[in-house]
Each structure stands twice: as structure tokens, then as C-alpha cells.
Amino acid sequence: SHPLDLRLPTPGCFADPERAGLDADAVFDGMTEHLFFTLGKLAPTASNHDLYMALSYAVRDRLMTRYLASLEAIRARPHKTVAYLSAEFLIGPQLNSNLLNLGISKDIAEQALRRFRIESLDQILEVEEEPGLGNGGLGRLAACYMESLASLQVPAIGYGIRYEFGIFNQLIRDGWQVEVTDKWLKGGWPWELPQPEEACFVGFGGRTESYTDGKGNYRSRWIPSEHAIGIPHDVPVLGYRVNTCNRLRLWRADATESFDFYAFNIGDYYGAVEEKVGSETLSKVLYPNDGTDEGRRLRLKQQHFFVSCSLQDMLRSLGNRGIPIEEFPNHWTVQLNDTHPAIAVAELMRLLIDEHYLDWDTAWDITTRSVAYTNHTLLPEALEKWDLTRFRSLLPRHLELIYEINRRFLQQVRLRYPGNDAIQRKLSIIDEDGGKAVRMANLATIAAHHVNGVAALHSDLLKRQLMPEFAEIWPEKFTNVTNGVTPRRWVALANPALSRLLDEHVGPEWITNMELLTKLEERQHDTAFLEQWGATKLSVKRKLAGYIHRQTGVLVDPSSLFDVQVKRIHEYKRQHLNALQVITHYLRIKNGQAEGMAPRTVIFGGKAAPGYYMAKLIIRFINGIAETINADPDMEGRLRVVFLPDYNVKLAEQIYPASDLSEQVSTAGKEASGTGNMKFAMNGALTIGTLDGANVEIRERVGPENFFLFGKTETEIMELQTNGYRPRQIVETLPELAEALRLIGLGHFSNGDGELFRPLLDNLTGFDPFFVLADFADYLRAQDEVNQAWTNRKQWNRMSLLNTARTGFFSSDRSIQDYCQTIWKAEPFPVEITCDVP
Numbered sequence: 001s002h003p004l005d006l007r008l009p010t011p012g013c014f015a016d017p018e019r020a021g022l023d024a025d026a027v028f029d030g031m032t033e034h035l036f037f038t039l040g041k042l043a044p045t046a047s048n049h050d051l052y053m054a055l056s057y058a059v060r061d062r063l064m065t066r067y068l069a070s071l072e073a074i075r076a077r078p079h080k081t082v083a084y085l086s087a088e089f090l091i092g093p094q095l096n097s098n099l100l101n102l103g104i105s106k107d108i109a110e111q112a113l114r115r116f117r118i119e120s121l122d123q124i125l126e127v128e129e130e131p132g133l134g135n136g137g138l139g140r141l142a143a144c145y146m147e148s149l150a151s152l153q154v155p156a157i158g159y160g161i162r163y164e165f166g167i168f169n170q171l172i173r174d175g176w177q178v179e180v181t182d183k184w185l186k187g188g189w190p191w192e193l194p195q196p197e198e199a200c201f202v203g204f205g206g207r208t209e210s211y212t213d214g215k216g217n218y219r220s221r222w223i224p225s226e227h228a229i230g231i232p233h234d235v236p237v238l239g240y241r242v243n244t245c246n247r248l249r250l251w252r253a254d255a256t257e258s259f260d261f262y263a264f265n266i267g268d269y270y271g272a273v274e275e276k277v278g279s280e281t282l283s284k285v286l287y288p289n290d291g292t293d294e295g296r297r298l299r300l301k302q303q304h305f306f307v308s309c310s311l312q313d314m315l316r317s318l319g320n321r322g323i324p325i326e327e328f329p330n331h332w333t334v335q336l337n338d339t340h341p342a343i344a345v346a347e348l349m350r351l352l353i354d355e356h357y358l359d360w361d362t363a364w365d366i367t368t369r370s371v372a373y374t375n376h377t378l379l380p381e382a383l384e385k386w387d388l389t390r391f392r393s394l395l396p397r398h399l400e401l402i403y404e405i406n407r408r409f410l411q412q413v414r415l416r417y418p419g420n421d422a423i424q425r426k427l428s429i430i431d432e433d434g435g436k437a438v439r440m441a442n443l444a445t446i447a448a449h450h451v452n453g454v455a456a457l458h459s460d461l462l463k464r465q466l467m468p469e470f471a472e473i474w475p476e477k478f479t480n481v482t483n484g485v486t487p488r489r490w491v492a493l494a495n496p497a498l499s500r501l502l503d504e505h506v507g508p509e510w511i512t513n514m515e516l517l518t519k520l521e522e523r524q525h526d527t528a529f530l531e532q533w534g535a536t537k538l539s540v541k542r543k544l545a546g547y548i549h550r551q552t553g554v555l556v557d558p559s560s561l562f563d564v565q566v567k568r569i570h571e572y573k574r575q576h577l578n579a580l581q582v583i584t585h586y587l588r589i590k591n592g593q594a595e596g597m598a599p600r601t602v603i604f605g606g607k608a609a610p611g612y613y614m615a616k617l618i619i620r621f622i623n624g625i626a627e628t629i630n631a632d633p634d635m636e637g638r639l640r641v642v643f644l645p646d647y648n649v650k651l652a653e654q655i656y657p658a659s660d661l662s663e664q665v666s667t668a669g670k671e672a673s674g675t676g677n678m679k680f681a682m683n684g685a686l687t688i689g690t691l692d693g694a695n696v697e698i699r700e701r702v703g704p705e706n707f708f709l710f711g712k713t714e715t716e717i718m719e720l721q722t723n724g725y726r727p728r729q730i731v732e733t734l735p736e737l738a739e740a741l742r743l744i745g746l747g748h749f750s751n752g753d754g755e756l757f758r759p760l761l762d763n764l765t766g767f768d769p770f771f772v773l774a775d776f777a778d779y780l781r782a783q784d785e786v787n788q789a790w791t792n793r794k795q796w797n798r799m800s801l802l803n804t805a806r807t808g809f810f811s812s813d814r815s816i817q818d819y820c821q822t823i824w825k826a827e828p829f830p831v832e833i834t835c836d837v838p
């Protein structure tokens with residue numbers, strides 16, 4: 001590629017940090033200027049937050065050469081670009097990751113900070129507010145993928161929503177979750193660049209009409225009754241030590257006019273302001289639901305809003321460069337992160353047909369060659385369905401187009417399965433059983449050139465269980481891309497102690513080539529090294545112990561086994577299975593049957609959807625158990641239970657590196673992949689887990705002897721379900737379980753209130769929809785194995801080392817390479833910047 005000589009103020013040369021503005025003097029000068037000119041503060045009175053802002057602006061300045069060069073490179077020489085459409089991007093704190101990817105070391109940052117009398121970078125990182133623009137795994141995956149795309153120098157843009165309020169902050173009051181509004185923007189957020197001149201209009205509601213154009217063609221058009229404006233807010237996404245700096249383009253909704261002209265003219269001032277207020281609420285708040293489809297009208301509006309803005313933006317960029325619209329699929333590859341952006345199929349068709357006057361076949365060809373769909377769940381309650389009447393009232397033209405897509409598709413189905421009405425009903429985009437509804441997964445699957453699941457098992461079940469007929473019609477459409485996580489954030493930033501060890505024994509290249517970590521295997525019998533390995537883990541556990549004490553007042557012993565389950569609270573994830581195990585452990589100690597049981601600290605964290613009663617009760621349950629156990633003198637030095645409030649990316653960065661045991665105990669077949677499981681294993685935690693999601697592949701790679709497997713397989717669970725499952729019978733055969741349930745029923749973990757956890761007990765002994773009791777005995781057996789293994793610390797350290805050594809596959813760099821090769825057909829596009837700046 002051609003080097004770009006942009007003559008920009010800060011050069012992009014890594015070879016020469018001084019001239020690149022990446023040395024301590026330059027960072028200090030940048031901070032000083034921003035403190036004074038941008039923030040209006042004097043250094044002696046600057047708060048830590050002021051200094052955070054000043055450092056962030058100084059770092060942001062240093063991204064700009066690469067950011068602008070990357071944009072300019074694509075403008076000058078078009079290259080296929082990935083458009084990752086996602087309603088969520090859980091990007092986490094930005095300052096430290098930008099420092100790392102730019103190559104400004106902690107030491108350099110601290111040299112600059114010391115001149116403001118700040119001793120450690122951590123003091124500044126602490127005050128950073130993280131944008132919680134996602135619920136959990138799906139949103140975090142999108143963020144890891146954006147980071148890997150940039151690091152692999154693949155041109156990409158992430159399209160999403162700039163929610164004013166992200167996922168709620170979680171407080172724990174009397175053991176219950178309390179939700180508090182997340183005002184992440186309140187102190188100002190320095191990482192975004194608003195681009196009001198690139199705003200887009202989006203319509204809603206109204207009606208459609210037919211007309212004949214000048215050439216006598218019969219056409220349709222949409223006359224919306226309402227509009228919103230989307231204003232892009234761009235967040236730079238720099239790759240690791242490369243010039244590629246991609247963008248996350250988040251749309252904020254604004255009113256079309258400050259006043260509605262008609263209402264204004266008739267003097268209805270307040271009525272006019274109402275529409276303004278109404279359209280601004282579009283990007284107001286993230287729906288905090290990660291597993292059930294709420295089917296709310298505002299949610300569909302949000303989806304259409306950001307999808308329409310994004311597609312218009314892509315079409316406009318072709319127009320700006322004089323590229324014919326038929327070339328769309330060669331310039332954009334559009335990935336749908338679950339069905340949340342699936343309205344893109346109908347919206348792209350509408351834009352091509354109604355606004356760019358293409359015929360149906362051309363438009364359909366462009367759409368189906370551009371769009372691919374990732375499925376993240378098989379749970380029926382999570383599959384998006386929109387009530388037909390509601391859908392029509394909001395998007396009447398889209399519904400017409402969907403009917404036509406469906407009509408043509410069902411014609412194909414009829415040819416293939418003549419007379420088979422059941423298959424037609426099942427595959428139709430329109431659900432006709434009960435209240436009519438639009439099935440977004442069917443729409444996405446019909447239009448996509450590829451449909452992928454997120455782990456081998458999940459992709460297999462997607463084909464065999466959820467969509468067998470689709471897979472029969474289009475076998476080549478279905479594929480797997482196992483999830484991955486970025487080693488920059490989840491090892492280098494989160495675990496500097498481990499990173500130093502890896503730098504020393506593997507070489508610093510591991511950070512962009514995680515497969516190199518297999519070199520650690522050479523050390524698996526090296527006693528001194530294994531001790532160093534264990535000591536490194538212990539040092540990180542000490543830090544977490546300090547945090548736990550400050551947050552919860554509970555003192556935990558850093559040398560105890562840190563047994564951790566952090567993730568959204570869900571019945572299928574079975575935090576209550578873990579909680580029951582804790583009770584058993586407690587009872588064994590109480591009953592003097594705990595000989596040989598090593599001290600443990602059981603750590604939980606995670607948010608429950610505000611409307612999910614059972615999940616909230618599980619949080620209360622864990623806190624009840626924690627209270628009883630931590631107050632019992634018999635438990636001193638043997639067992640501690642902690643629920644860490646407000647689990648988010650920042651807290652996650654503290655937890656994964658400090659964990660010994662990773663709890664991945666979902667009911668087989670229910671967790672699509674999991675990504676926390678990967679972060680734990682990379683950081684040397686051993687997994688106790690079921691054969692679910694990516695656990696299967698983690699176990700294959702680390703070796704079955706380095707993984708604590710338990711539980712029924714997906715097939716066995718299915719069999720139980722069909723043959724009739726009787727959880728109450730299980731209780732009768734397991735005295736330890738019976739005793740645990742009896743104590744719960746007596747109010748032993750709820751200050752004598754025997755009713756508090758009744759719904760949970762009834763759920764478990766009645767239906768037990770996620771087979772908690774069916775897996776209980778085997779889980780206890782595996783926990784005993786964990787205890788055994790922990791007692792031989794050298795052996796444990798060896799197993800831990802092998803987990804790190806063998807989990808390179810789970811780098812999101814590998815996932816992105818898979819997507820590029822099999823789905824996107826997208827290639828790296830290195831950006832060159834000349835360094836001969838005066």
C-alpha cells in the first residue's frame with residue numbers, strides 16, 4: 001500500500017517514541033495543555049478526575065494521526081470493510097487499553113503523573129467511569145472483536161447505540177439487588193467525537209402508498225408519521241501497536257426539529273416540545289434484559305433507529321466515493337450480532353428499492369450477499385418475536401417487504417416439501433400460531449449468506465435442533481465460529497504480574513500470537529518455575545482480597561482456594577447449584593466431616609434482570625448463605641462466601657486473574673458459548689464445568705486431566721426431559737442434599753424466615769427446569785476432586801500453567817481470522833504513515 005504523508009501534528013512512528021509524542025515529557029505537556037485549555041483547571045488544584053480527563057485527552061490526541069490516516073487510507077483506496085451491527089458494545093474502561101495499544105508504558109505515564117504529584121497510574125484509572133453499553137457476554141464479545149479487528153489491521157466499523165444510561169449499577173441492600181441509574185456521562189466522557197454533520201434521518205409509523213413514477217413504473221413508498229435524527233458519536237478503536245485505528249460509531253437520537261413546525265404555528269408550544277422529548281428517549285436507556293424477549297415497542301424502535309442510520313451511513317460512503325450501489329457487497333460485509341439488528345434485512349431492501357430505485361432481484365442479491373447472522377442463544381424465551389400489529393404500526397413498509405420476502409421463500413419451501421404444511425408454518429417468518437408475530441431469527445436466517453453459532457456444540461445444536469429444515473435447505477450456510485477474548489485486555493492489562501512472567505519465558509510476542517504460550521509446557525516439571533507461577537497468582541489474590549475487604553467488610557485469606565462464579569444471574573447458569581454446594585461444604589464442617597477440606601473463599605458476582613424474580617431471589621439466597629457462614633466462628637479460616645456487588649468490566653479485570661477455580665456449571669445445551677470461561681482459563685484458573693458451550697473445547701485443549709468435568713450431557717438431559725424427571729426422588733436418595741434443603745426451609749439462612757426461599761425450594765423440588773438436583777451428586781464428586789488436587793500444590797500449579805499454555809485458541813484474534821476467512825472474505829489493510837514530520 002502507499003504510505004500516506006499527511007503532515008499531521010503527531011507522527012505515527014513507533015520506532016521513535018520521542019518524535020511520536022509518546023515520551024513522558026510529551027505526555028506531561030499534553031496533560032498540562034488540556035488541564036488549562038480544555039478543562040479550565042490549574043494543576044495545583046486539579047482533582048484526580050481532572051487528571052484522568054487531562055491524561056485521556058492527551059492520549060486521545062495521540063490516537064488521531066492513526067485514526068485519520070486509517071480513514072483516509074480507506075477513502076483513497078477502497079477496501080472491504082466489516083460493519084459489525086450490535087445493539088450492545090460493552091467496551092470497558094478506555095484509558096489503559098489505549099495506553100497499551102499505543103505503546104505508552106505504565107512507567108512513562110507515571111513519570112508524567114508524578115509531576116502532578118500522583119504516584120501511581122492506578123489512582124487515575126480508578127476514577128474512570130466505564131460505559132455499560134451492554135448486558136453481558138454478547139456486548140463484551142462485540143468489544144473484543146472490535147479490538148481484534150483493529151489489531152489484525154482489518155478495516156471495520158462497529159455500529160451501535162449511544163445509550164445515555166447503560167446497564168444499571170447494582171447495590172446490595174439487605175441482601176437484595178437494588179438497581180441504580182447508570183449516569184456514565186455525568187463527568188464528561190473524553191473518548192467520543194460527535195459528528196453532527198453526518199447525522200441521519202429515520203422514520204417511524206405512518207403509512208405506505210403506491211404510485212407510478214415518471215417512467216410508468218409501479219412503486220411503493222413509505223410516509224412515516226414521525227422522525228428522529230441519529231447523531232454519530234465516534235469512538236476510536238486502536239489496534240495493538242499498529243497504525244490501524246477503526247471506529248465504533250454510536251448513534252444518539254435527537255429530535256428532528258427543536259419544535260414541530262405545525263404545532264408551533266398553531267401555538268401548541270408544549271405539544272411541540274413533547275415530540276422532541278419523545279424522539280430523544282430513543283437512545284435513553286439500554287434494556288437490561290439478557291435472556292428474555294420483552295417485545296417492547298421502544299426496543300423495536302431502538303433497533304430500527306440504529307440499523308437505519310448505519311445502513312444509510314454505509315450507502316452514503318459509497319455515494320461519496322462515486323462507487324455504484326451494486327458494488328455494496330464488495331465494500332461492506334454486514335454482521336448481525338444476534339437478531340437485534342435483523343431489521344437490517346428489510347431496511348436495506350427498502351433503501352435499495354424505494355430510495356435507490358433498484359428492482360427486487362438486484363436488491364435481494366445485494367442484501368443476501370452482504371448480510372450474515374450470528375446466533376447467541378437456543379433458549380426459546382430469548383428468540384425475538386414482534387407482535388404483528390405493533391410491528392405494522394411502527395414499520396408498515398418493512399412489513400410489506402417482509403411479506404414479499406416470505407412469499408418468495410415459502411414458494412421455494414413448497415417446491416422442496418410439497419404438501420408439507422407443518423414445515424411451511426415452522427419456517428415462515430410470520431408466526432401464525434396464537435397471536436401473529438414476526439420471527440426475527442427466521443428473517444435473519446433466510447437473508448444471511450452465513451449463519452453461525454458461537455461454539456462447536458452450540459453451532460451443532462443450532463443446526464440439529466433449532467433450525468434442522470433451514471440447514472437441510474442451505475447446508476453450506478451454517479457454520480461455527482467459536483468465540484474468543486482479547487488477550488490485550490484480559491491478560492496484558494488485567495494481569496500485569498502474569499504478563500511479565502510470560503514476557504520472560506515466552507517472549508513478548510505472545511500478546512499477538514497466543515499459540516506461542518504452548519512454550520510454557522517446557523516448564524511444567526520445573527519446580528522453581530511452578531513455585532514462581534503459584535507466587536504470581538498469590539500476589540494477585542492479595543490485591544483482590546483487599547478489594548473484597550473494602551467493598552464488603554469480609555476478610556478473606558489470600559492463600560485459600562478462590563472459587564469464583566461471575567456472570568449474569570440466570571437459572572440456566574445455575575448459581576443456585578453452586579450455592580447448594582456451599583451449604584454442603586458448611587454442613588460437613590459443622591458435622592465434623594470436613595477432614596482434608598482445604599480453606600475456600602467462594603466468590604459470586606453478577607446482575608439479575610430487574611424483572612426476573614427468581615434470579616433476584618438467587619442473589620438474596622447467596623447473600624443469606626454468606627451472612628450465616630461468615631458470622632459462624634466454626635467457619636473461621638475454613639470457609640468464606642462473598643457476593644461482590646456491581647459486577648462490570650472493571651471489576652472483572654480484577655477477578656479473573658485472582659481466581660483459582662472457575663465455575664462453569666450451566667445445564668448442558670443451554671450456554672451458547674461462554675467467554676468468561678476463556679478469561680479464567682487463560683489466567684490460569686482451573687475449570688469445574690459441564691459439557692456445555694465452549695467448555696467442551698476448553699477441556700479438549702487443556703486436556704481432560706486438567707479440567708474438572710461433571711454433569712449430564714445434553715443428550716442425557718434431553719432423555720431425562722422426555723422420560724419424565726422427578727427431582728423429589730433425587731432428594732430422597734441424597735441425605736446431604738435433603739439436609740441442605742431442610743435447613744433452607746427452616747430459615748437457617750434467612751434469620752429464621754422459613755418462607756423467604758420457599759419459591760426457590762418449590763422450584764427445585766417441583767419442576768427443577770434446569771436439572772440442578774439431577775447434577776448435584778456428580779457436582780459434589782467433582783468438587784471433592786478439586787479439593788484433592790488443590791492439596792497437592794505443585795500439581796495444581798502445573799495444571800494451572802497448562803491451562804494458560806493451551807488456551808491460545810481462545811484469543812479473539814483467532815475468532816476474527818475465522819470470520820474473515822469463512823464469512824466476511826475480508827483481508828488486512830495495513831495503514832502506512834510516513835515519519836518525516838519536521
Ligand code: BZD
Pocket residue numbers: 135136137138139141289290291292376377382454483671672673674675693
Ligand atoms: O452471548 C451470550 C451467551 O449467553 C453466551 O453463552 C455467549 O458466550 C455470549 C457471546 O456469544 N448472550 C448474551 O449475552 N445475550 C445478551 O446479552 C442479550 C442481550 C439482549 C437481549 C438478549 C440477550
